[in-house]
Amino acid sequence: xxxxxxxxxxxxxxxxxxxxxxxxxxxxxxxxxxxxxxxxxxxxxxxxxxxxxxxxxxxxxxxxxxxxxxxxxxxxxxxxxxxxxxxxxxxxxxxxxxxxxxxxxxxxxxxxx
Amino acid sequence: xxxxxxxxxxxxxxxxxxxxxxxxxxxxxxxxxxxxxxxxxxxxxxxxxxxxxxxxxxxxxxxxxxxxxxxxxxxxxxxxxxxxxxxxxxxxxxxxxxxxxxxxxxxxxxxxxxx
Numbered sequence: 234x235x236x237x238x239x240x241x242x243x244x245x246x247x248x249x250x251x252x253x254x255x256x257x258x259x260x261x262x263x264x265x266x267x268x269x270x271x272x273x274x275x276x277x278x279x280x281x282x283x284x285x286x287x288x289x290x291x292x293x294x295x296x297x298x299x300x301x302x303x304x305x306x307x308x309x310x311x312x313x314x315x316x317x318x319x320x321x322x323x324x325x326x327x328x329x330x331x332x333x334x335x336x337x338x339x340x341x342x343x344x345x346x
Numbered sequence: 347x348x349x350x351x352x353x354x355x356x357x358x359x360x361x362x363x364x365x366x367x368x369x370x371x372x373x374x375x376x377x378x379x380x381x382x383x384x385x386x387x388x389x390x391x392x393x394x395x396x397x398x399x400x401x402x403x404x405x406x407x408x409x410x411x412x413x414x415x416x417x418x419x420x421x422x423x424x425x426x427x428x429x430x431x432x433x434x435x436x437x438x439x440x441x442x443x444x445x446x447x448x449x450x451x452x453x454x455x456x457x458x459x460x461x
Contacts, residue, residue, distance in 0.1 A: 267449070275454075276452040276453065276455060277389070279449045279450070282448075320386045322389065332377070333379075334440075336388070336389045
C-alpha cells in the first residue's frame with residue numbers, strides 16, 4: 234500500500250521567514266495530494282491540494298509543488314505569521330485504493346514573533 | 347449548513363463499559379472514515395466506509411466496530427473500553443471525483459478518557 238513520509242517533524246521559524254515541509258510517497262499511481270493544518274485543539278482543515286496533472290499551485294502565502302518523477306511534494310509558506318503555528322499533515326491518495334488518504338506523520342511548526 | 351458532527355465531544359468512562367461514538371454528516375458524501383489521534387500526533391485510520399452496508403478495517407488494529415446503515419450516519423462502538431483506548435477520535439467524510447468538492451472534511455472529534 235501507499236506510504237507517505239514527512240519531514241521535518243518539527244520546524245521553528247522566525248516570523249516573516251519561509252517554512253518548507255517535504256513529503257515523499259511510494260505509490261507512483263497516487264494522483265491527489267492535500268495538505269491539512271491542525272491548530273491546537275481543533276480539527277484538521279484543508280489548506281491547499283494538488284492533483285497529479287499539475288506541478289505547482291499557489292494560494293496567497295502558501296504554495297505546493299509536486300515532482301512526480303521523484304515522488305515528492307512540498308508545502309511552502311512565505312512571510313510566516315504567528316497564526317501559522319500549527320501541525321501540518323500531507324497526504325496522498327490513489328484511485329486503486331478507493332481514494333483513501335494516506336497521511337504523513339505531521340510537522341509541528343512554531344513561528345516565533 | 348452542511349457539516350460533519352460528532353457526539354459526545356468529551357467522554358470519561360470506566361474500564362469495561364460499552365460506548366458508541368456518533369458521527370453524522372449532511373454533505374451527502376458516500377465515503378466516511380474514523381481516525382484515532384493523540385493530540386497533535388499522527389492520524390491513524392481505524393475504519394472506513396464507501397457507502398451504505400460497506401465497512402472496512404483501516405491500517406491501525408482496533409478493538410472497535412462500525413456500522414453504516416444510513417449514508418449520513420457512521421457510528422463507532424467500543425464493546426469494552428480500556429485505558430489504552432484513551433485518545434481523540436476523528437470522523438471524516440469525502441466526496442467523489444467529479445463532485446464539486448473532493449475535499450475530505452473532518453468532524454470536531456470526540457476526546458475519550460477511559461479510567
